[in-house]
Amino acid sequence: MSDGASYGEQLLESARRNNTELFQEIAAEFGENHEKLAALINETKEVILANSPLHIATSKGHWEFLDMVLDVEGVEIDPLNREGDTPLHLAVKFAAQEPDFGFFIVDNMIDAGSDVRIVDKHGLKPVNYVSDNEKLRALLESAEYANGAEFQAGNGELAEDDDDEGSASDSDEQ
Secondary structure (H helix, E strand, C coil), rough: CCCCCCCHHHHHHHHHHHCHHHHHHHHHHHHCHHHHHHHHHHHHHCCCCCHHHHHHHHCCCCHHHHHHHHHHCCCCCCCCCCCCCHHHHHHHHHHHCHHHHHHHHHHHHCCCCCCCCCCCCCCHHHHHHHCCHHHHHHHHHHHHHHHHHHHHHHHCCCCCCCHHHHHHHHHHHH
């Protein structure tokens, strides 16, 4: 471990440099205590912008670090920084510089559970930061539509019901 640096400082440095070896060293210190490792990740923030390790890694396109952190059970995937940005907001902004790799990161963040509907302090959702990347815009809009359909149902099931076969077969069996 680095001399004098706290685990939080080391974690931020690991995110900045995509240093997976340092992250593995930190994780090894916690052993099987995934709750404490997740708490460290969730509570660690930069002083000025309040960026979490996930914010830093997504803004720089550091997929290897992200992949390892997202595997830690209990990690908050949508923390907010001082601007109200989630890591997904910053991943979309990164995609403006690196469209293909940025799309890959955004797609994986959505698969991991990032909420595309969160609005930052400027009143903007991640999709509002997409300029001319129609593939990325379609991905974000599709995810927003899917989230909306789930919430409209109110019980965790999709609102649409394609057919009534299930209920008919249930009544036939009795």
